[in-house]
Amino acid sequence: MKKEASNKILWIFAIGQLGWSILSGIVSNWMVFFYQPSGEELAKGQIEFLPQTVFLGLTAIGLIGAVGRIFDAVTDPFVAGKSDGLKHRLGRRIPFMRAAAIPFGAVTVLMFCSPVNGTSGWNTAALFVCAMLFYLCMTCYCTPFNALIPELGRSQKNRINLSTYISVTYFFGTAVAYLVPNIAALFGSRGYAGSYRITIGILAVVAVICMLIPAFAIDENAYADTTPSSTGAFKSLVETFKNKDFRLFVASDILYWVGLTLFQTGLSFYITVLLGLDATWTFPMFAIMTFVSFVCYLPVNILAKKLGKKKLIAFAFIFFAFTFLVTGFAGLLPIPAAAYGVIIAVLAAVPMAILGILPQAVVADISEADKNQTGESRSGMFYAARTFAFKMGQSLAMLLFTSIAVINKDVARGQAGFGLGYRLTAFIAAVLCLAGGLVFIRYDEKKIIAQIEANDSQAGGVEDEA
Numbered sequence: 249m250k251k252e253a254s255n256k257i258l259w260i261f262a263i264g265q266l267g268w269s270i271l272s273g274i275v276s277n278w279m280v281f282f283y284q285p286s287g288e289e290l291a292k293g294q295i296e297f298l299p300q301t302v303f304l305g306l307t308a309i310g311l312i313g314a315v316g317r318i319f320d321a322v323t324d325p326f327v328a329g330k331s332d333g334l335k336h337r338l339g340r341r342i343p344f345m346r347a348a349a350i351p352f353g354a355v356t357v358l359m360f361c362s363p364v365n366g367t368s369g370w371n372t373a374a375l376f377v378c379a380m381l382f383y384l385c386m387t388c389y390c391t392p393f394n395a396l397i398p399e400l401g402r403s404q405k406n407r408i409n410l411s412t413y414i415s416v417t418y419f420f421g422t423a424v425a426y427l428v429p430n431i432a433a434l435f436g437s438r439g440y441a442g443s444y445r446i447t448i449g450i451l452a453v454v455a456v457i458c459m460l461i462p463a464f465a466i467d468e469n470a471y472a473d474t475t476p477s478s479t480g481a482f483k484s485l486v487e488t489f490k491n492k493d494f495r496l497f498v499a500s501d502i503l504y505w506v507g508l509t510l511f512q513t514g515l516s517f518y519i520t521v522l523l524g525l526d527a528t529w530t531f532p533m534f535a536i537m538t539f540v541s542f543v544c545y546l547p548v549n550i551l552a553k554k555l556g557k558k559k560l561i562a563f564a565f566i567f568f569a570f571t572f573l574v575t576g577f578a579g580l581l582p583i584p585a586a587a588y589g590v591i592i593a594v595l596a597a598v599p600m601a602i603l604g605i606l607p608q609a610v611v612a613d614i615s616e617a618d619k620n621q622t623g624e625s626r627s628g629m630f631y632a633a634r635t636f637a638f639k640m641g642q643s644l645a646m647l648l649f650t651s652i653a654v655i656n657k658d659v660a661r662g663q664a665g666f667g668l669g670y671r672l673t674a675f676i677a678a679v680l681c682l683a684g685g686l687v688f689i690r691y692d693e694k695k696i697i698a699q700i701e702a703n704d705s706q707a708g709g710v711e712d713e714a
Contacts, residue, residue: 266417267458273425310650317643320383328632339468341392348388353456399472503684507677509645540597564599565685576674
């Protein structure tokens with residue numbers, strides 16, 4: 249019998265999420281902002297490092313982001329299969345996490361270091377290579393990391409608690425990533441691009457340290473099933489998608505992530521272009537959103553245990569759709585810009601609290617129920633299959649955003665149609681999120697929980713940690 253992880257172990261594990269969410273947040277929130285600058289940022293001294301030409305309605309940065317996400321999605325099942333089948337004295341997950349952390353941080357910094365100080369195709373090529381390496385490193389760390397969630401959360405209580413903890417550290421990590429322009433302002437003497445590079449370098453060091461903490465502080469053999477899976481990666485992926493409940497969850501998840509990625513990529517533009525605020529306002533808005541989300545965490549944790557996860561997640565989808573709709577009207581209503589930004593932040597906080605906690609627990613439930621039925625632990629592949637699907641959605645979102653955002657880009661503030669492209673991204677996000685909620689309603693949570701509880705009763709539970 250494996251030990252059940254204490255809250256201390258769960259928090260140590262969550263620190264890893266703090267680290268990789270900083271790196272992911274830097275790229276997700278600032279790569280497009282850095283390489284496809286708005287007129288406001290060009291006026292501040294930013295350089296167009298990439299050719300801004302559009303090919304068949306697609307931009308260079310959009311293609312790089314989309315191809316990177318597709319590459320990331322394709323490598324997820326491969327890495328998951330290797331992790332599930334790994335035979336190592338440290339376990340199946342920890343060796344990957346230790347090996348990937350430092351390269352992950354290093355390549356994040358390199359993504360913002362163009363070889364030519366001006367517009368050049370060489371910069372495009374360099375960014376493409378770095379983007380592929382970035383997503384490979386992220387997969388090698390995050391896929392094994394996520395596979396430990398159902399292993400450390402071996403009870404319903406621990407699953408929800410662990411999902412809450414990693415949601416907290418995820419929000420903190422993303423908040424730190426939103427601080428990039430604020431910190432960069434301290435290095436203004438190094439130029440626009442130079443100040444961003446120094447800032448990202450500092451944050452990458454912090455992130456790597458955080459990712460290494462659980463990799464060295466947690467004994468995987470004490471808590472997790474380290475028996476290697478004998479099923480090949482491709483066959484395991486096929487078997488995973490045969491699970492009907494998982495397919496329903498993934499379908500809703502894809503729609504949600506397309507919408508959310510449109511929103512996250514556009515947030516800095518909604519603030520600077522639609523509301524006319526400085527980029528440094530991004531962090532205060534996110535800080536407000538984070539604080540309100542934290543206030544919601546305890547109620548979400550309690551309600552999930554009483555009402556179940558399905559009802560709360562379906563509600564969050566609908567609420568998020570409303571938030572995106574409100575965002576699309578930013579700058580059009582007679583409300584002060586800062587106040588409107590606060591309204592968006594507060595509205596987004598509620599569904600973010602729910603969807604930041606519960607989907608991970610749902611995957612853990614489905615993975616555990618499948619293990620009870622098949623007798624084979626494929627938790628790594630379940631999380632990889634989920635990330636494979638939603639990253640495909642994110643790649644679509646990158647193409648959509650960068651292509652739609654250029655609509656009326658040259659229209660000056662105050663003229664008809666100003667900011668139309670950015671508004672359309674928010675409206676599309678609202679429609680997709682609503683569709684995701686309608687799909688998720690079909691998920692049979694009662695059946696999954698009944699299967700887990702029946703097996704736990706037969707097994708007699710797990711050993712408590714001394």
